[in-house]
Amino acid sequence: MTAVGRAASRGAEHGPASLQDMRRQNLSVVLAAVAAHSPLSRADVSGRVGLTRAAVSSLVDELIGRGAVTEAAATASGRVGRPGRALTMADDGPAGLGLEIGVTHLGACVADLRGEPRVWRRVERANAGRPAEAVLADLAALADEAQAEAAALGLRVAGRVLAVPGVVPNTPRGLLERAPNLGWHGVRLADHWPDPDTVPEPENEANLGALAEYWNAGNPVETFVHVSAGAGIGAALVIDGRLFRGARGFAGELGHIPVHPDGPRCPCGARGCLEQYAGEAAVLREAGLAQHDGAGTGDPVALLAERAAAGHPPTLAALERAGRALGLALTSAVDLIDPDRLVLGGAYAELAGWLLPAVRAELAERVTVRPWAEEALRPAALGRRGPLLGAALTTVRRIMADPTLLPAA
Known part of the structure; x- marks a missing residue:
């Protein structure tokens, strides 16, 4: 785990508020004000x-010393008195490194403290069935390249988080319990990562995609379900503005909800799982495009969108079938959780134009015990970029909440 991750974990164990806790909170408040309203003077x-003003001045000095804030030359503020010096978030300094393992790609992103991605890298790579050691070696090399590019911009990576298409239990952290679409089970990242000092903290990709949507929304809803689709289907539950991981970290396995109990066998061992009807491989198969499933022949989601836009009947029928199955599964989520919104992320966001009518029709037919408006179902604004950006922003959000995680100059 990175220094920021370790310090964040220790901070969660602290007891009653102390003077140190109060200063930490005040640093966060001041940093948030600068982030939201800069340029600002200390006044x-x-x-x-x-x-x-004396307290703010001391806090600002510390934030400058930790590399989070910069102070420009004096500027006139329009008020009586000495001109103020403009405070802004640092263009260089601390940053978060996000990493991603997909079934068909690897990704890396570096985001600064403004939350802006400054480095973005994606390489196509067929990872299904490859040994974890080989995939993680390739990812570590990509991470090094992204970090070097960030360093050239003056950015210093303060934490690393990895988006993975699988289950990450609450304890022990650093373990990928299972990732069926990669063919991995019980993979401990530290056992395979080349450099023990830079092992990233893993998190489920759907969870990170949901958090990225929440953090980037101008006026976010507090309770929603974010469904992410790629080779598999996962969901994240955000309740009252907080990610709900479940008692052991297994919440959100929407892809393995049975929508047809007597349906085809799923790789998980059960029958009729949602992934067998609305997963990428299932849609490609029904559209007559099974040869494009992870075969290194281009982007299958883009291909589906292209065929659907051209009015290709098998593709339109496959997407309608997938939308019906997805609507059936989401009905259970709506009745159980009572969310304000359902968000379709990942591949679903790019195919939303053809999926939404069938999903909405299914929800309208089946959600009968509570009010439900069709506009409460919408595509994710970030699309397939969400998980990787969410991974990078996790470190940024931790720093914003507790700037003392950064080393003092």
Whole structure:
């Protein structure tokens, strides 16, 4: 685990508030004000956060020392008195490195403290069935390249988080319990990562995609279900603004909800799982495009969108069938969780134009015990970029919540 990850874990174990806790909270408040409203003078910050100018000045000095904030030359503020010096978030300094393992690709992203991605890399790679050691070696090399590019921009990676298409239990952290579409079971990242000092913290890709949507929304809803589709189907539950992982970290396995109990056998061992009707491989098969399933012949999602836009009847029928199955599974989520919104992420976001009518029809027919509006179902704004961006932003959000995670200069 990275230094930021370890410190965040320790912080969660602290007891009653102390002076140190209060300073940590005040640093976070000041940093948030600068992030949201910069450029600001120290006096402006004091007025916004309700702390004395002396207190704000001390906090700003510490944030500058930790590389989170910069202070420009004096500028006139329009008020009586000495000109203020503009505070802004640092263009260089601390950043989060996000990594991603997909069935057909690897990705790396570096985001600065503004939450802006400054480095973005994606390479196509057929990872299904490859040994974890080989995949992680390739990913570590990609991470090194992204970090070097970030360093050239003056960015310093403060934490690393990895989006994975599988189950990451609450304990022990660092374990990938299972990733059926990769063919991995019980993989401990530290056992295979080339450098023990840079092992990333794994998290389920659907969870990170949901968090990225939430963090990037101007006016986010607090309770929603985010469904992410690629080779598999996962879901993330955000309840009252917090990710719900379940008692052991296994929440959100929507792809293995049975929609037809007597249906085909799923790789998980059960029958009639949603993935057998609405997963990428199932849709390609029904569309007559099974040869494009992870075969290194291009982007299968883009191909499906192209065929659907051209009015290809088998593709349209496959997407309608997938939408019906997805709507059936989401009915259970709506009745059980009562979300404000359902968000279709990953491949579903790019195919939403053809999926949404069937999903909405199924929800309208089956959600009968509570109000439900069709506009509450919508595609994710970030599409397939969500999990990787969410991985990078996880470190950024931790720093924003607790700037003391950064080493002092």
